[in-house]
Amino acid sequence: MAVRPVVRYPDSVLKRPAARAGRVDDALRRLARDLVDTMRAGPATVGLAAPQVGEGVRAFCLDVSGHPRAGASHGLVVLFDPEVVESGDQEVLREGCLSVPDLTANVHRAGWIVLQGLAPDGGRSVYRMEGFEARAAQHEVDHLDGLLILDRIRSAADLFPRKTYR
Amino acid sequence: MAHYAVMAIGADRPGILAAVTGALYGAGANLEDVSSTILRGHFASMLVVEAPEGLAREGLEAALREAVASLDVSVMVREAEAAGPPSQATHTLVAYAPDRPGIVARLSGLLAGKGVNVTDVSCRMVSEDRPVYTLVAELDVPAGVDPDALGADLRALGGELGVDLTFGPVEVETL
Known part of the structure; x- marks a missing residue:
């Protein structure tokens, strides 16, 4: 088990598009385990992308099960080279991010998505996600594209300061 | 400095x-x-x-x-004074009504009386022909104040003033 420090903006790894994984090897599987350990050890968070632990590779984990906002979900999801291949319905929610801890922002995201990528065993996985799980996955995919919640602001009223997590 | x-x-x-x-x-x-x-x-x-x-x-x-x-x-x-950390908004209050004097004073007076800090507020008068007054406020409701009771008090005052009003927690999800 390895819990890694979560990097914060302005660390440049957060603003670079991450590199494709290509195929899943043991090193990437170790990285995925670290992501899950770090996600579970941190303050209330439901997902973590590799750039948030300083690794510029397209990998993330999420688990919204047990979160009060989550409806049906897939439990723990670990995905490499994820791609949103279909999406629809726009929703707005105020999001926070471990890598930008002093701000929150109203972010518009699709209400449902179809997400595909590589599972830790190297096989292709396809998920249809809705609601909070779909939102969390889009937030993590944004991290792989070098995008933060600040990049999703559409109006001056969409950004808020905050003291700390609770 | x-x-x-x-x-x-x-x-x-x-x-x-x-x-x-x-x-x-x-x-x-x-x-x-x-x-x-x-x-x-x-x-x-x-x-x-x-x-x-x-x-x-x-x-x-x-x-x-x-x-x-x-x-x-x-x-x-x-x-x-040197800046402290920002006050934490815990709740949002939205109120609107046909324009008349005293809406902001009465609502903010109720909040002040309970020790609730207004961390952000924006009021606008819209529609010149039939003026409507709108207020959007972010509030820091301290731990000792019951938000449900505060909401009931605000709604009661809103009823008295003829103000349509919603009050609820700020919901932030850390992803």
């Missing part, structure tokens, strides 16, 4: 913010928090700045006045 609160207001036109911040930059002051908006045609800007050693309040105010002299803008500078 000294901190100053700077206020500037004048009939809106392009260039006010540039003139104010240009003078602050020229004086070596570092902008911290800034909030500016247009209030019925008046550009109103509030800035908290960190000042370099030796920059007196009077000197900064004079430099700002000179910078905005051609823009018909009023400027004021006051000393400010």
